[in-house]
Structures are given as C-alpha cells and as structure tokens.
Amino acid sequence: MTFADLPNARPPRRVAIVGAGFSGAVTAIQLLRHAPPEGLQVVLINESGRMARGLAYGTHSNAHVLNVPAGNMSALADDAEDFVRYCRWSDPRIEPGSFVSRRLYGAYLEALLSAAELQNDGQTTLERIVGRVIGLHTEGPGGRAELLLEQGSSLLADRVVLAFGHFTPIDPLPAAAVAEAGARYIRDPWRPGALHGIQPADDVLLVGAGLTAVDVALALSSGPRGGRLLSISRRGLAPQSHRKSGAAPGTLDASALAAEMGHTVRQQCRVLRQHVQQALARGEDWRDVIGALRPHTAALWQRLSPADRARFLRHPRAHWEVLRHRCAPSAHDAYQRLVDTDALNVMAARVASVQAVADGLQLQLRPRGAQAVRELKVQHIVNCTGPSADLQRCPSPLVRGLLQAGRLCPDPLGLGLVVDEQYAVLDRAGRPSALLSYIGPLLKARDWEATAVPELRLHARRLALQLLGRQ
Ligand SMILES: Cc1cc2nc3c(=O)[nH]c(=O)nc-3n(C[C@H](O)[C@H](O)[C@H](O)COP(=O)(O)OP(=O)(O)OC[C@H]3O[C@@H](n4cnc5c(N)ncnc54)[C@H](O)[C@@H]3O)c2cc1C
Secondary structure, three states: OOHHHOOOOOOOOEEEEEOOOHHHHHHHHHHHHOOOOOOOEEEEEEOOOOOOOOOOOOOOOOOOEOOOOHHHOOOOOOOOOHHHHHHHHHOOOOOOOOOOEHHHHHHHHHHHHHHHHHOOOOOOEEEEEEOOEEEEEOOOHHHOEEEEEOOOOEEEEOEEEEOOOOEOOOOOOOHHHHHHHHHHEEOOOOOOOOOOOOOOOOOEEEEOOOHHHHHHHHHHOOOOOOOOEEEEEOOOOOOOEOOOOOOOOOOOOHHHHHHHOOOOHHHHHHHHHHHHHHHHHOOOOHHHHHHHOHHHHHHHHHHOOHHHHHHHHHOOHHHHHHHHOOEOHHHHHHHHHHHHOOOEEEEEEEEEEEEEEOOEEEEEEEEOOOOOOEEEEEOEEEEOOOOEOOHHHOOOHHHHHHHHOOOOOEOOOOOOEOEOOOOEEEOOOOOEEEEEEEOOHHHHHHHOOOOOHHHHHHHHHHHHHHHOOOO
C-alpha cells in the first residue's frame, strides 16, 4: 500500500527530503515544477551547505570530468537538451558529445534548483535546512513523520524521501592491516582533504582499479610527481574509455537483443558475447552493444533468480562494470599516459600483509593465481573500491535506527534496500511504507543499474509525480 491507496488520500502538504545530492535535489526540482495549485512545502535537508552537489559533483578539481557525455546529462527526464543549453551559456563550443567537468555539473544542479524555487507563485515553497537527520519516527502527531536533527530540533512531514546517497567505502583490508597502517591508510578518498597528506615523492598503493582509482591517480598526478602508483584489483582489469565523439552509432536492435538474452546469467553472457562479436565483425563499436542495453538492464536483472543474481555478482560483474562504466576519453588518455610512462602500474593482486615501518608501510602482495608474495614499500594506501551499498554496515545513525526499528529491509545481496515499484520502502515484514520513499544508488537492489544520471533523473521524475498523486 502507498500513500495514494489510503482512503481519502490527499496530496501531501509537506514533503521532507533527506539528502541533497543529485537524487534529493532533482526530486525537489520535480516536485516544485509539478506542485499542485493549492501549493506544496518542500523541505530539503543536507548535512553540508553544498546543496545539489553530493558526493560526485562537489569536487573542486577540473581534472574530474563527467564520465557521461554532456548530451546525456540533462537532470530533467523531460528535457534532454537542458544541460547542453546550460553549458553553452559559458562555452558555445560545447557539443552533446563533450565531456565537461563534474564541478560545472554541480553548478548546473544548483542553478536548476534555484530556478525551480523562483518559478513558483508563493504557494509552493522550498526550505533548505543544513543539518544531519539522525532519527525518524513514522508515527508522529497526526500520522505524520517526525524527523530529528542532530542540532536538537525536529520537523514534521506528510511524506519523507530518503535520498541519503552513498555510504562510506568498506575496508578492502582485514581490520588488523587497517590498524597497522594507521593514518597512512585513506579509507575514503572523497572526504574533503583526504589526499592532502600525500607528498609528490610518496609511493602509493591504490586498492581498486575502476573509476575511483582513475580519479585518485589523476588527482595525485595533477602536479609534478616523483612517487609511483600501483593500482591493484582482483582481476587487474584496466578501465575503458568512451569512444571519441563523431563515430557512427551501431545498428543493433536492442529490444530483440534483450528478448534473446533470456533468464539466466549464463545465457545473458553468451548472447551478449555473440552480439559483441557480430558488431565487431560489422566494423561497429562494442560500446554500442553495451550502451543499447541501458534501457533494458533493469528488466534483465529482474528476470534473474536470486541464485543467478548472486552468480552474476561473483563472476561477470567485474567485467560488466569495466565495460559499462567507462571514463571520458580525456581522462582515459591522461590515465594511459601514466601507465605508459611507468608512473602507474596496474596488476591483479591482493594485499596479504601490512607492516608499519619507519618511513612507510611494508606490504606483501599476492598476485592473482600465484603462491609467492611480492614485497613492496609504499607511504600510503588509498581505498579506491568505491562507495558501499551495504545497509548493514552503514554507520549513519538514521539508517541504523530505521533498521533496528524494522522500517527498512536490506537487500539480501548487500546491494541496497528493498523498495516497491512506487519507491515506497518495504519494512522488515515486506510491507510498503505509506510515509517513506527512497531514491538513489541503492535502487540497484531492484534495478541493478541505478547509479548514473540517465537512470536517476527518470526515477526522480516518477517519484515526484507519484508523491503528488499524478502517476
Ligand atoms: C565520484 C563519482 C563520480 C560520478 N560521476 C558520474 C558521471 O559523470 N555521470 C553520471 O551519470 N553519474 C556519475 N556518478 C553517479 C551519480 O551521479 C551519483 O551516484 C549520484 O550523484 C547519486 O546522488 P545521490 O544524491 O543519490 O547521493 P549523494 O551524492 O551521495 O548525495 C547524498 C547527500 O545526502 C546527504 N546525507 C546523507 N545522509 C544524510 C542525513 N542523515 N542527513 C542529512 N543529509 C544526509 C549527504 O551529505 C549527501 O550530500 C558518479 C558518482 C561518483 C561517486
């Protein structure tokens, strides 16, 4: 049951959104754009004052570019050109195929939020609260939800959207190794100032070899640098680039491909491999086959049995992530230059042991498939495994409180939380909440691909319309 199913349900007067990264900010924008004539109060609560930036778009570094071309980065599901139009105000040379900075994208989201706030007639309002929500009661006065803020105040809302985003990365090393490394281990490279203690001459181990490792390698190499970088992952797969703009698109019939892919991981992988080979034989780009599947990914994931989903996570996932989540060509070129000049090495290995020594960390690495270990000394280890989606290991008091009260249902595979088709969160007994909705990367429990703007903007619009009883 959702709010709309309640007897005599009326559209909410006040919607509180917890978190103002992309998901929370764009849900607020859509609520403001579609507010009913009788008005709506939207309350956007974020831990920091950097509204609409979130983890991805709060960076100050121009070396951090979007990994999706500008033409596919509109925040508005119903206006595909919006972001390119915004970019062209400052630089008319920007094309739909351009890869611009994440910093510019954050400025765009801020501007869009302000525009949506200013466009209404006064009946509809946006309140921005800088603060951390630490608790939530679903049985507040008048059947409303009550949100408790860290500073001691509270507020009531008819509906609450949980948009708390990514969780701190999980340690890829055993607890003893983390303790031994002490301050030389950087758990979360996105924490402001996290990399500041790394000197140009320092050798650094990056644990992880995906897009976070690319970002960290480029950030560390943005000035003169003598130290070397080693990036390790279980399989040592190298990041892939988007194709350069201007290439002709592929000719694949994606709906036919998705239908042919069937209901098991084995069949899906086999059919996908065949179609990639056929595309290559036609002189087309493999990226078009992967890209064409984008609108079908959620349905393909939902067709898999729980056992097959677990199988996917154990085996093909690493390959899928590399093929699907690619870097901008300029970032990939810069990364490749580091590899070509031996400033960065990539290998398939894991950390076997860590020992603190006078001027760094003495490591033993075990290369994949080898018995013998390799000795290596570095000054720092950076966790580049990316944000976590595991609710059970999330330190947030809000999430822990909701879990303890049985208000959330963690995905059994640790991919996020369970929601229904209308984004209502399910409780421990599997009942949809009439008050709480969720939007953000943890939707991957339901849809698998839910972390990027092209998916999240659709969810934000659908959720806003659904909250307003218009869908
Ligand atoms: C480094 C990086 C680069 C990316 N680049 C791209 C890209 O180029 N293109 C693309 O399409 N996608 C990209 N993505 C993916 C995508 O855009 C993000 O996943 C998306 O921004 C998710 O936004 P979010 O609002 O759900 O989460 P977040 O960005 O994590 O925002 C959540 C917000 O909620 C706040 N918050 C959390 N808990 C509370 C609380 N209890 N009280 C108050 N506030 C709280 C946090 O402080 C934060 O501001 C990238 C992701 C990352 C991590």
